[in-house]
Amino acid sequence: MALLDIVTHSVKANALMAMFDDFDIITLEDLEDIKESISTQDVPTAVNTIKEVLDKQDLVELNIGVTGESGSGKSTFVNAFRGLGDEEEDSAKTGPVETTIEPEAYVHPKYQNVKVWDLPGIGTPNFKADEYLKLVEFERYDFFIIIASDRFRECHIQLATEIVRMGKRFYFVRSKIDSSIVAEKRKKSFDQKKTLDTIREDCEKGLRTIGIEDPVVFLISSFELGNYDLNLLQDRMEQELPQHKRRVLMLALPNITLEINEKKKKVLEENIGKVALLSALVATVPLPGLSVAVDIAIVKKEIEMYYSTFGLDDPSLQTLCERSGKTIEEFKSLMKSPLIGGINPASILSLAGAAAVVVAENTVEYAVSLIPLLGSVVAGGMSYMTVSKMLKRALNDIAEDARSVLMASVQTEV
Numbered sequence: 424m425a426l427l428d429i430v431t432h433s434v435k436a437n438a439l440m441a442m443f444d445d446f447d448i449i450t451l452e453d454l455e456d457i458k459e460s461i462s463t464q465d466v467p468t469a470v471n472t473i474k475e476v477l478d479k480q481d482l483v484e485l486n487i488g489v490t491g492e493s494g495s496g497k498s499t500f501v502n503a504f505r506g507l508g509d510e511e512e513d514s515a516k517t518g519p520v521e522t523t524i525e526p527e528a529y530v531h532p533k534y535q536n537v538k539v540w541d542l543p544g545i546g547t548p549n550f551k552a553d554e555y556l557k558l559v560e561f562e563r564y565d566f567f568i569i570i571a572s573d574r575f576r577e578c579h580i581q582l583a584t585e586i587v588r589m590g591k592r593f594y595f596v597r598s599k600i601d602s603s604i605v606a607e608k609r610k611k612s613f614d615q616k617k618t619l620d621t622i623r624e625d626c627e628k629g630l631r632t633i634g635i636e637d638p639v640v641f642l643i644s645s646f647e648l649g650n651y652d653l654n655l656l657q658d659r660m661e662q663e664l665p666q667h668k669r670r671v672l673m674l675a676l677p678n679i680t681l682e683i684n685e686k687k688k689k690v691l692e693e694n695i696g697k698v699a700l701l702s703a704l705v706a707t708v709p710l711p712g713l714s715v716a717v718d719i720a721i722v723k724k725e726i727e728m729y730y731s732t733f734g735l736d737d738p739s740l741q742t743l744c745e746r747s748g749k750t751i752e753e754f755k756s757l758m759k760s761p762l763i764g765g766i767n768p769a770s771i772l773s774l775a776g777a778a779a780v781v782v783a784e785n786t787v788e789y790a791v792s793l794i795p796l797l798g799s800v801v802a803g804g805m806s807y808m809t810v811s812k813m814l815k816r817a818l819n820d821i822a823e824d825a826r827s828v829l830m831a832s833v834q835t836e837v
Contacts, residue, residue: 483671486540493546500598500645501541504676513532526540526541533731556586570596571597575597580630594641601647619642627639649680702721702806705717729822734825743828757824
């Protein structure tokens with residue numbers, strides 16, 4: 424019986440097809456090949472095969488080009504976008520003068536497929552946008568972020584116009600908003616919203632006078648990235664990226680606002696059906712012990728990724744401690760997930776009930792031995808539902824823990 428015929432007993436066919444659109448790494452044809460491959464393997468080898476399949480999701484690359492005038496804060500933004508400070512290991516070099524001579528890629532510390540490129544400064548007297556884009560090899564970037572620390576100038580417009588002509592997208596970012604706010608706070612009549620509106624309107628007005636008809640400017644502070652317009656910027660990038668790039672963007676963003684926390688959860692939730700389908704596929708292979716072993720491996724790998732994505736892994740928490748002045752113990756005391764004690768077979772099985780899983784496995788193996796086709800249908804359906812249930816519960820718990828940690832780290836609502 425074909426895999427699609429089996430799984431449609433548990434999921435509607437049209438919903439299944441929606442999981443595998445033109446941009447997915449793993450196709451239905453791939454799944455049939457995977458089934459054929461693991462049917463000839465022992466349990467440990469089959470488990471490794473499935474892990475390799477899950478790793479294929481991390482092959483989609485995202486390349487972001489960050490440019491602007493010297494001293495505009497390009498390098499600091501590159502670091503902040505990757506969740507790093509200016510003096511941390513692997514951070515981009517920063518300074519009062521231009522430190523970037525040629526394009527330099529900075530790999531995301533958690534996602535090797537995400538690269539944020541620190542590009543040479545623009546704005547020299549002989550600046551030519553077309554020559555600049557050829558120099559930095561514009562083809563490799565998914566989009567550009569054009570940064571200015573005060574007014575946008577003619578060089579910014581030249582670059583934006585040439586980027587559009589070459590079929591790419593760009594975003595205007597007004598940086599160092601924190602400094603602008605500090606300067607304005609000296610005035611008795613200070614109003615933060617009015618100050619931000621004034622800065623935005625001034626930037627947009629300046630862009631209109633030099634040729635941009637309907638400008639959109641995002642106000643950003645790389646030192647306070649969670650404040651101001653980060654959510655608006657990521658919303659726009661997400662809307663305009665191809666579908667297969669959106670997941671990569673959301674997972675790579677630092678988890679520093681409640682909005683990002685919720686969007687990360689949604690992106691991860693959308694992937695549960697695909698992961699559960701792999702489990703269903705393995706369950707149709709009549710090899711004793713394989714289904715439970717693979718399910719545990721799949722769920723463990725996904726949960727580890729959840730913790731890393733939400734910044735709840737130990738290295739991320741340690742960094743957060745250094746920035747917030749709190750201890751890991753303080754943050755962990757806020758976490759309620761049953762997985763907080765460790766991600767192991769016992770804690771994983773507790774998500775769905777260990778006894779239920781063992782009974783299901785024995786029942787399915789018995790059914791397969793009596794009626795192979797019917798047993799495959801039952802096995803696929805049971806594994807699909809079990810893995811879905813475990814991952815949904817784990818994701819809900821971990822996302823809620825991330826929310827609690829995030830709010831505690833800033834000592835206020837975000």
